[in-house]
Amino acid sequence: MSIERVAIIGLGLIGGSIGLAVQDKIPEIRTRGWDVDADVRRRAGERGLVQQVCDTAAEAVADADLVILCVPVGAMAYAADAIAAALPQGAIVSDVGSSKASVARALRHALPGATIIPAHPVAGTEKSGPDAGFADLFSHRWCILTPAPDADEAAVADLAGFWEGLGAKAEIMDAEHHDLVLAVTSHIPHLIAFTIVGTASDLEDVTQGEVIKYSAGGFRDFTRIAASDPTMWRDVFLTNRDAVLEVLGRFSEDLTALQRAIRNGDGDTLFELFTRTRAIRRQVVEQGQDDARPDFGRKDH
Amino acid sequence: MSIERVAIIGLGLIGGSIGLAVQDKIPEIRTRGWDVDADVRRRAGERGLVQQVCDTAAEAVADADLVILCVPVGAMAYAADAIAAALPQGAIVSDVGSSKASVARALRHALPGATIIPAHPVAGTEKSGPDAGFADLFSHRWCILTPAPDADEAAVADLAGFWEGLGAKAEIMDAEHHDLVLAVTSHIPHLIAFTIVGTASDLEDVTQGEVIKYSAGGFRDFTRIAASDPTMWRDVFLTNRDAVLEVLGRFSEDLTALQRAIRNGDGDTLFELFTRTRAIRRQVVEQGQDDARPDFGRKDH
Numbered sequence: 320m321s322i323e324r325v326a327i328i329g330l331g332l333i334g335g336s337i338g339l340a341v342q343d344k345i346p347e348i349r350t351r352g353w354d355v356d357a358d359v360r361r362r363a364g365e366r367g368l369v370q371q372v373c374d375t376a377a378e379a380v381a382d383a384d385l386v387i388l389c390v391p392v393g394a395m396a397y398a399a400d401a402i403a404a405a406l407p408q409g410a411i412v413s414d415v416g417s418s419k420a421s422v423a424r425a426l427r428h429a430l431p432g433a434t435i436i437p438a439h440p441v442a443g444t445e446k447s448g449p450d451a452g453f454a455d456l457f458s459h460r461w462c463i464l465t466p467a468p469d470a471d472e473a474a475v476a477d478l479a480g481f482w483e484g485l486g487a488k489a490e491i492m493d494a495e496h497h498d499l500v501l502a503v504t505s506h507i508p509h510l511i512a513f514t515i516v517g518t519a520s521d522l523e524d525v526t527q528g529e530v531i532k533y534s535a536g537g538f539r540d541f542t543r544i545a546a547s548d549p550t551m552w553r554d555v556f557l558t559n560r561d562a563v564l565e566v567l568g569r570f571s572e573d574l575t576a577l578q579r580a581i582r583n584g585d586g587d588t589l590f591e592l593f594t595r596t597r598a599i600r601r602q603v604v605e606q607g608q609d610d611a612r613p614d615f616g617r618k619d620h
Numbered sequence: 621m622s623i624e625r626v627a628i629i630g631l632g633l634i635g636g637s638i639g640l641a642v643q644d645k646i647p648e649i650r651t652r653g654w655d656v657d658a659d660v661r662r663r664a665g666e667r668g669l670v671q672q673v674c675d676t677a678a679e680a681v682a683d684a685d686l687v688i689l690c691v692p693v694g695a696m697a698y699a700a701d702a703i704a705a706a707l708p709q710g711a712i713v714s715d716v717g718s719s720k721a722s723v724a725r726a727l728r729h730a731l732p733g734a735t736i737i738p739a740h741p742v743a744g745t746e747k748s749g750p751d752a753g754f755a756d757l758f759s760h761r762w763c764i765l766t767p768a769p770d771a772d773e774a775a776v777a778d779l780a781g782f783w784e785g786l787g788a789k790a791e792i793m794d795a796e797h798h799d800l801v802l803a804v805t806s807h808i809p810h811l812i813a814f815t816i817v818g819t820a821s822d823l824e825d826v827t828q829g830e831v832i833k834y835s836a837g838g839f840r841d842f843t844r845i846a847a848s849d850p851t852m853w854r855d856v857f858l859t860n861r862d863a864v865l866e867v868l869g870r871f872s873e874d875l876t877a878l879q880r881a882i883r884n885g886d887g888d889t890l891f892e893l894f895t896r897t898r899a900i901r902r903q904v905v906e907q908g909q910d911d912a913r914p915d916f917g918r919k920d921h
Contacts, residue, residue: 393887417837441837444914445901451914460836500830503820505837510878511812512838516897518867518874519804529801531903535761536718536742536806537813539910540841546901549894553887560882566819567879571872573819577811578868581861586694586854593850596817600746600847602832609840610918613745613752617916 322411322481326383327352328376328398330363331548332443333415334389335452338369340485343454353379354449355401362449377405385411385481392416393554399429406433411474413438417501417551418559419465419494434471436478438464439497440487441505447548458486459607465494502562506555507570510563512544513552623712623782627684628653629677629699631664633744633849634716635690636753639670641786644755654680655750656702663750678706686712686782689727693717694855700730707734712775714739718802718852719860720766720795735772737779739765740798741788742806748849759787760908766795803863807856808871811864813845814853
């Protein structure tokens with residue numbers, strides 16, 4: 320692997336975790352970082368998220384051979400612009416955005432001629448900011464690379480090797496297919512969680528206090544997802560609009576069918592679905608994608 | 621408290637947890653139990669879920685002063701019928717069903733003249749059956765009692781004291797209001813989780829393998845809820861139909877509004893909601909209703 324100097328632009332949950340993971344797992348790679356927010360830069364320095372927190376984006380990327388943009392997808396163009404003048408010839412530019420086709424377009428536009436290999440580590444928590452990152456965030460998680468068809472193969476291999484060095488498993492995927500898969504496995508689940516938490520807090524006949532008090536019946540799981548970073552998620556929905564609307568249409572159809580089954584007292588339809596979904600959980604756990612312990616093994620108090 | 625002998629009818633997750641919790645926390649109360657399934661009775665005996673596993677429901681309740689029906693809500697009438705002839709005069713009959721108005725009607729019909737105090741401990745996991753129960757399931761969780769307006773006050777107090785002895789916090793509520801509150805905090809979240817897991821596994825352009833592989837982006841949380849007991853949940857939706865359909869209508873309206881915001885690129889509407897939902901998570905954690913650690917503190921592998 321030829322990557323020796325990585326620059327991390329944006330030092331929140333993901334950028335901070337990359338910085339900590341590199342220092343922990345591939346300490347021979349030098350880490351520099353920058354964040355547009357001076358408070359975040361200060362906190363990143365205190366926590367040692369990267370070896371050197373720089374005052375400007377240009378300084379951070381000056382001699383990097385890998386630059387990773389870890390900002391909300393709506394800010395990718397701005398971040399790319401901030402590094403454009405100082406970007407070394409031949410450096411790989413990557414990102415961690417949750418939607419890929421629109422980000423790839425934005426980066427190609429802002430950085431003509433650069434070696435751009437978009438990527439998306441499928442990992443995170445509901446926390447955000449420079450205090451949220453930790454070195455093991457990517458362990459056993461997938462990182463999906465979405466290189467253009469004509470991308471430099473050695474650069475793709477280098478980036479895949481970098482992510483595997485952080486404990487992730489790398490996968491190559493077409494950007495449009497990525498956006499559809501993630502609409503299903505991440506974007507729509509978040510949208511639904513945001514919606515139901517909003518619905519619950521707006522009812523007239525049930526108070527918000529009651530909703531919170533009795534949330535252990537299932538609702539509390541949705542509040543965790545709905546606590547995710549608002550800026551990041553606004554941008555995901557705006558930039559992956561078509562895939563999100565397509566999957567949302569299917570979800571709404573299916574929900575309408577279940578609504579009708581409930582109205583008609585059709586228990587067989589409900590039972591058949593609930594049995595099928597149980598089997599999918601089993602596979603998620605078997606494939607190491609979730610904690611096998613009941614209730615995620617969480618402690619309630 | 622005058623409860624000295626409890627009979628548990630149904631020895632799955634909830635019934636088994638009650639049996640273990642009584643033996644752990646109020647050992648002076650004698651526990652007997654029965655389950656309609658002989659395999660469950662055998663396993664309950666092996667695990668010691670109750671002090672005595674009986675061969676018949678009649679034997680289990682013969683001299684009980686509290687009988688708790690821990691069966692799916694659709695089976696409450698059958699369970700009540702099984703104990704009717706042997707039920708001691710003056711014994712309290714309670715249950716743990718997730719919908720209360722219909723259960724109260726079923727129990728009143730099956731056990732005329734009995735002291736019926738329906739209850740619902742708001743606790744559980746995605747596991748079910750005689751191996752799933754544990755003594756601390758109810759610790760710091762709410763147990764909602766829904767006595768009829770003319771219910772015996774001493775019996776209500778005894779039952780509340782019993783649940784507090786198991787570590788729960790008892791609350792009195794009108795049955796219809798309970799059903800609306802739980803439709804919001806439990807039933808609709810489950811219905812949505814079942815639906816999205818079903819939708820995801822039925823798509824043509826995204827394989828089930830991909831859905832499972834990349835589930836850490838949010839989807840896996842829904843698979844946990846969608847792994848809950850199919851029989852129990854079918855019955856909940858059939859017996860709490862009106863409240864479920866009412867809240868589902870509101871949810872669908874809200875989802876349609878967000879769909880429109882995404883289609884129109886209205887980021888402000890998205891951002892405003894996502895900020896509001898984040899605050900609700902904070903309250904859930906502050907009120908001890910969920911684990912404060914990121915990602916529920918779960919281990920991924």
